[in-house]
Amino acid sequence: MELLQLQYFRTVARLEHMTKASRELRIAQPALSKTISRLEEDIGVPLFDRNKGKIRLNLYGKAFLNKAEQALRLLEEGKREVADLAGLEKGGIHLATSNLDRMAGAMNEFLALHPEVNLRISHVSPAQSAHHIASGEADLSFSPLPVEQTDCAQVPVLSEDLYLAVPLGHPFAGRSRISLKEAAREPFIGYREDFIFQQMNDDILKQAGAVPRYICRVDEPPAILSLVRAGIGVALFGCKRGENADSDLVLVPVEDPGCRRQYYLAWHEQRYLSAAAREFRDFVVQYFAKN
Numbered sequence: 001m002e003l004l005q006l007q008y009f010r011t012v013a014r015l016e017h018m019t020k021a022s023r024e025l026r027i028a029q030p031a032l033s034k035t036i037s038r039l040e041e042d043i044g045v046p047l048f049d050r051n052k053g054k055i056r057l058n059l060y061g062k063a064f065l066n067k068a069e070q071a072l073r074l075l076e077e078g079k080r081e082v083a084d085l086a087g088l089e090k091g092g093i094h095l096a097t098s099n100l101d102r103m104a105g106a107m108n109e110f111l112a113l114h115p116e117v118n119l120r121i122s123h124v125s126p127a128q129s130a131h132h133i134a135s136g137e138a139d140l141s142f143s144p145l146p147v148e149q150t151d152c153a154q155v156p157v158l159s160e161d162l163y164l165a166v167p168l169g170h171p172f173a174g175r176s177r178i179s180l181k182e183a184a185r186e187p188f189i190g191y192r193e194d195f196i197f198q199q200m201n202d203d204i205l206k207q208a209g210a211v212p213r214y215i216c217r218v219d220e221p222p223a224i225l226s227l228v229r230a231g232i233g234v235a236l237f238g239c240k241r242g243e244n245a246d247s248d249l250v251l252v253p254v255e256d257p258g259c260r261r262q263y264y265l266a267w268h269e270q271r272y273l274s275a276a277a278r279e280f281r282d283f284v285v286q287y288f289a290k291n
Contacts, residue, residue, distance in 0.1 A: 006039075043110045
C-alpha cells in the first residue's frame with residue numbers, strides 16, 4: 001500500500017466521481033482507476049459500489065476512509081514537526097477563512113516578516129471553516145461564526161459595526177444616525193438568503209421589527225457597494241468604526257442595539273500546530289489588537 005494510493009482514494013471517496021477526481025488530481029482517469037483497483041486488491045475487498053459508470057463509497061470504503069484520513073493526518077503532523085526542527089521559516093500554515101478582505105492586511109505583514117513560510121489559504125464558508133478545523137484540514141480558521149466543537153479553542157480578534165451604506169446625495173447621507181425601521185422603507189440590496197452575513201443581518205432586522213424590500217441579492221461585499229454607489233438601493237455593511245475611505249459612499253451609523261459583528265480565530269487544541277502556525281496565530285491576535 002502506497003501513500004499516493006491513500007491520497008487518491010481520499011479524493012475519489014470525497015467526490016464519488018472518477019472524472020472529477022482525475023481532474024482535481026491532474027492525472028489521467030485510466031491511471032486513477034488502476035490505482036484505486038490496486039488499492040482494493042491490496043485490501044482484499046471493493047471500496048466502492050459500481051453501477052453503470054457511477055461509483056458510491058460502500059460500507060468497507062467508509063470504514064477504510066476513516067482510517068486513511070487518520071493516517072494521512074498523522075503523516076502531515078509528522079511533516080510539520082520535522083519542519084519545526086528545521087526552524088520557523090520552513091514551517092507551513094493552512095488557513096481557512098470566509099473573509100479574505102479582513103485577513104489581507106495581517107497576512108501581508110506576517111509574510112513580509114517571514115517570507116519563507118508556506119501560507120496556504122482556503123476560501124470557504126463559515127460553516128466549512130469550522131469543519132476544516134475539526135477535521136484537521138486547516139490549522140486555523142478566521143470566521144464570523146464561533147466554532148462549537150468543545151476540543152477547539154478560539155479567540156475574538158475583530159469587531160465591526162454595521163452601517164447603512166447610501167450613495168452620495170441620498171436623503172439619509174447627512175444623518176448622524178438612523179433606525180433600521182426607517183431605513184427599511186428604502187429599496188434594499190442584500191446577500192443571498194443562504195449567505196451567513198445575510199442570515200446575521202436578517203436576525204438584526206427582525207429584532208428591530210424592520211422588514212426591508214430587497215430588489216437585488218449578491219454574493220460579495222464589493223458587489224453590494226457597487227450597486228449602492230450606482231444608486232440602486234441601500235444596504236447594511238459592516239466595517240470598523242472610522243474605516244470608510246470610499247468617497248462615493250456614506251456609511252450612516254445604525255442606532256438599533258446589537259448592530260455589531262464579531263470575527264473569531266480558531267484552532268484545534270488536540271492537533272499539532274507548527275511553530276509557523278503558532279507564530280501566525282499570535283501575530284494575528286496582536287495585529288487586530290493594535291489596528
